Amino acid sequence: MTIQEAQKIIDNWIKEKGVRYFNELTNTTILMEEVGELARIVSRKYGEQSFKEGEKDLDLADEIADVMWVLICIANQTGVDLTEALKKNIDKKNSRDSRRHLDNKKLR
Secondary structure: OOHHHHHHHHHHHHHHHOOOOOOHHHHHHHHHHHHHHHHHHHHHHOOOOOOOOOOOOOOHHHHHHHHHHHHHHHHHHHOOOHHHHHHHHHHHHHHHOOOOOOOOHHHO
8 A cells, every 4th residue: 555545544443433633732742752662572573672571572563563553643734745855855865975874884
């Protein structure tokens, strides 16, 4: 599915099953909560922390999708076309950072 299709699917779901969008502040806090859940898995799976009892079945892909869901909700409710925003962001990185990482001796 495209980003545009995802925005439409989520918008339809919110309108049909979610009653309405949470306000922007609530969705931002939900986003932080979801990022925290993602960070918990990454820190335990790839970092130095160990899993706690009952945490071994946590699903990295599902947590990433939860983050995307809330980001898309925020984009929808604030009128952001994520496809266009991402294109502009890639252009910005290509112009601003085209040599930055290649020239960074710390990365070699």
